[in-house]
Amino acid sequence: MNRLLIVxxxxxxxxxGLRIAQKYERAIVFRLGRYVGQRGxxxxxxxxxxxxRxxxxIRTKTVELEQQETITKDSVPSR
Structure with a gap:
C-alpha cells in the first residue's frame, strides 16, 4: 500500500511537468526566476x-497602416 502511494x-x-509547444510557439523556461533556455x-x-514557462x-503579424503623404526636397508631394 505504501509503495503504491509513493509510485x-x-x-x-x-x-x-509535461508541456507541449506548437510549431509556431517557443517556450522560454525560467528556473526560480532565472532564464534557463528555450524549448519547443x-x-x-x-x-x-x-x-x-x-x-x-513567433508568427509574423501584419498591421494595416494608412498611407502617408511625403514631400520631396523640391516640395513636390508624393505618395
Missing amino acids: AIIVVFLLL PGLYWIIPFIER VTVD
Missing part, C-alpha cells in the same frame, strides 16, 4: 513548482 505520487509529479516545438518537460508566438 502514484511520482507518476503524478512527472505528468505535471513539441513535447518537453519542466520541473513542476520550480520552473516556469512563458510561451512566445
Whole structure:
C-alpha cells in the first residue's frame, strides 16, 4: 500500500511537468526566476513548482497602416 502511494505520487509529479509547444510557439523556461533556455516545438518537460514557462508566438503579424503623404526636397508631394 505504501509503495503504491509513493509510485502514484511520482507518476503524478512527472505528468505535471509535461508541456507541449506548437510549431509556431517557443517556450522560454525560467528556473526560480532565472532564464534557463528555450524549448519547443513539441513535447518537453519542466520541473513542476520550480520552473516556469512563458510561451512566445513567433508568427509574423501584419498591421494595416494608412498611407502617408511625403514631400520631396523640391516640395513636390508624393505618395
